[in-house]
Amino acid sequence: MARYLLRRLAFLLVSLALASVVLFVLLRMLPGDPANALTSVGAGPEQIAAARHSIGSDRPLPEQFTHWIGQLATGDLGTSFVSSLPVGPEVSSRLDVTVPLTLAAFVLAVLIAVPAGFVAAYKRRTWYGALLSGVSQLGIAVPVFWLGMILIAVFSLNAGWLPAGGFPQEGWAAPTEAVRSLALPVVTIALVMGASLTRYVRSATLDVLNSDYLRTARALGSSFGRAMWRHGLRNASVPVISILGIELASTLLGAVVVESVFALPGLGSMLATGIAQHDYPVIQGVLFVSTLAVLLIGFAADLVQRIVDPRLRNRLSGGPR
Amino acid sequence: MKRRTSPADRANRPNRSYTLIAGCVLAGLIALLALVSLVWLPYAADDTSGGRLTGPAADHLLGTDKLGRDLFTQAMTGSRIAVEAGLGSVLVAAAIGVTLGVLSAFAQGWLDDTLSAFLDILIAFPTLLLAMLIVAARSATLGSAVLAIGLAQSAVVARLVRILVKRVLAQDYITAARTSGTSWPRIVAGHVLPNIWPTLVVNLALQFGLAVLAEAGLSYLGLGAPPPNASWGRMLQEAQATFTTAPAGALAPGILLVLLVIGVNLVADGLRDTLDPATRRRRA
Numbered sequence: 001m002a003r004y005l006l007r008r009l010a011f012l013l014v015s016l017a018l019a020s021v022v023l024f025v026l027l028r029m030l031p032g033d034p035a036n037a038l039t040s041v042g043a044g045p046e047q048i049a050a051a052r053h054s055i056g057s058d059r060p061l062p063e064q065f066t067h068w069i070g071q072l073a074t075g076d077l078g079t080s081f082v083s084s085l086p087v088g089p090e091v092s093s094r095l096d097v098t099v100p101l102t103l104a105a106f107v108l109a110v111l112i113a114v115p116a117g118f119v120a121a122y123k124r125r126t127w128y129g130a131l132l133s134g135v136s137q138l139g140i141a142v143p144v145f146w147l148g149m150i151l152i153a154v155f156s157l158n159a160g161w162l163p164a165g166g167f168p169q170e171g172w173a174a175p176t177e178a179v180r181s182l183a184l185p186v187v188t189i190a191l192v193m194g195a196s197l198t199r200y201v202r203s204a205t206l207d208v209l210n211s212d213y214l215r216t217a218r219a220l221g222s223s224f225g226r227a228m229w230r231h232g233l234r235n236a237s238v239p240v241i242s243i244l245g246i247e248l249a250s251t252l253l254g255a256v257v258v259e260s261v262f263a264l265p266g267l268g269s270m271l272a273t274g275i276a277q278h279d280y281p282v283i284q285g286v287l288f289v290s291t292l293a294v295l296l297i298g299f300a301a302d303l304v305q306r307i308v309d310p311r312l313r314n315r316l317s318g319g320p321r
Numbered sequence: 322m323k324r325r326t327s328p329a330d331r332a333n334r335p336n337r338s339y340t341l342i343a344g345c346v347l348a349g350l351i352a353l354l355a356l357v358s359l360v361w362l363p364y365a366a367d368d369t370s371g372g373r374l375t376g377p378a379a380d381h382l383l384g385t386d387k388l389g390r391d392l393f394t395q396a397m398t399g400s401r402i403a404v405e406a407g408l409g410s411v412l413v414a415a416a417i418g419v420t421l422g423v424l425s426a427f428a429q430g431w432l433d434d435t436l437s438a439f440l441d442i443l444i445a446f447p448t449l450l451l452a453m454l455i456v457a458a459r460s461a462t463l464g465s466a467v468l469a470i471g472l473a474q475s476a477v478v479a480r481l482v483r484i485l486v487k488r489v490l491a492q493d494y495i496t497a498a499r500t501s502g503t504s505w506p507r508i509v510a511g512h513v514l515p516n517i518w519p520t521l522v523v524n525l526a527l528q529f530g531l532a533v534l535a536e537a538g539l540s541y542l543g544l545g546a547p548p549p550n551a552s553w554g555r556m557l558q559e560a561q562a563t564f565t566t567a568p569a570g571a572l573a574p575g576i577l578l579v580l581l582v583i584g585v586n587l588v589a590d591g592l593r594d595t596l597d598p599a600t601r602r603r604r605a
Contacts, residue, residue: 011438015438026454026458029458137583137586138579138583140530140582140586141530141534141578141579141582141583141586142575142579143534143537143538143541143554143557143575143578143579144538145537145538145541145554145557145558146557146575146578149557149561149564149571149575150575152564153564153565153568153571157564157565158565246444256449256450256453256542257449257538257541257542260541260542261561271450271453272453272542275453275454290450298441
């Protein structure tokens with residue numbers, strides 16, 4: 001296990017290094033000059049050159065890259081071209097919205113999906129089992145932003161129970177308002193994510209229910225509950241864990257649409273603004289932090305999988321195969 | 322993985338073909354709407370002759386938007402864009418994904434580890450984010466959106482193809498073919514692709530639905546087809562502010578979108594069972 005841990009950590013670092021090169025190169029391929037964003041319309045060549053010099057975009061690319069990596073090593077994400085504010089603190093204040101949003105939605109989705117998926121598989125011949133399967137099919141067809149719009153219309157515009165969007169200026173210093181403004185976005189993400197998770201849980205449960213080892217355990221006199229607990233849970237959780245990792249990562253990054261529906265000042269909206277303004281340090285910073293998060297989540301998911309399933313020991317990176 | 326078919330499963334089989342039919346009907350209706358929109362639209366896209374935000378009526382089946390444009394016309398155009406986005410993305414995803422997947426299936430050792438890990442990372446990277454970057458790098462057109470969504474999906478296709486091809490390559494008949502001197506390209510064309518295509522087609526059908534959803538998300542963010550091409554996503558974005566006063570505009574595009582995606586998913590489910598009865602795998 002220690003050897004695996006080392007190998008996997010090395011792999012994590014290599015991935016991170018690769019990802020940062022790709023990120024840097026990809027961004028420099030964006031058309032348009034960031035200096036244009038800094039100068040007024042009709043600025044002379046000298047002004048543009050001065051602007052380029054001030055943000056360092058006139059230097060050769062390898063030099064810009066090593067400069068950026070050097071900054072990263074000291075924990076500095078750089079300074080925004082547009083606002084001249086450091087990116088790091090901005091990212092961390094945005095994370096105050098995005099992380100609670102993602103984690104709460106994730107937990108709620110798991111709380112919905114695990115029982116729903118199990119019932120949908122175990123009771124698949126009853127009307128409610130079929131209904132659960134049907135609803136989960138519907139859930140993966142509903143666009144998340146549309147669900148958000150409907151929830152806003154029903155619960156805030158009509159009923160007036162919750163705010164339609166925005167986040168309190170004071171942030172978590174106003175805990176009640178903060179929780180209230182995150183309630184609808186959390187439910188929106190959790191419902192959509194829960195629907196797709198339900199399908200995976202159902203499928204994994206069905207595999208277990210039809211397995212030879214469960215039948216053998218039952219034939220040897222084990223009760224259904226005990227057989228499921230001892231043999232079923234572990235086997236069913238392997239594919240589900242790897243999906244959970246992917247879902248968590250993609251929710252963290254994919255919250256941009258929901259943040260836009262609910263006008264939340266999260267990481268996604270910061271990225272969207274950064275892209276629109278060609279603000280390289282902002283885009284790089286946000287994407288670097290989220291890539292790091294994605295890689296760490298994958299790392300954690302792999303570790304948990306390996307603890308649950310010793311058959312995976314020989315593989316570097318897990319995934320449903 | 323082989324699995325015995327239980328009698329109960331066999332009894333369920335007839336229902337499954339209804340799945341295919343229901344899916345074809347739903348997706349077909351939207352496709353029909355899209356085809357008709359190519360030759361005929363009730364109003365011109367920029368016709369603002371209707372009253373503002375009127376409800377559904379005989380001359381405007383879904384009412385009008387805040388500029389007085391006919392919503393049914395926009396919805397029809399939207400169905401065309403959705404079908405185009407789905408088909409285009411799936412083509413891009415299939416072309417890149419199958420090539421990459423077949424190639425990586427032949428990789429061994431650390432190269433294999435690296436490639437599969439690379440695909441895993443790419444898959445964890447949400448389609449929408451990748452698409453936002455690509456759309457920003459090019460311009461907000463349907464073509465950029467399709468290219469971006471297709472690229473993002475090609476990773477999923479590549480990983481699936483890789484697994485499927487590896488499974489086929491482990492079979493005895495491949496060893497037999499190799500022993501009798503068949504070249505690798507001929508084995509891929511003659512044995513591998515024919516064996517993986519049923520599963521592949523089913524997955525591509527699912528990707529079609531996801532592509533339609535992704536395109537709607539992009540247009541909702543203003544990164545899809547530019548006006549006056551009304552994508553469902555942009556219609557929804559425009560109708561959000563007037564949800565309570567003119568709900569038709571905020572509901573109809575969403576319902577059409579859900580119908581198309583469900584239809585395509587049902588087709589995928591139905592295809593899985595008709596094309597691939599031997600290795601029938603249950604999916605939730």
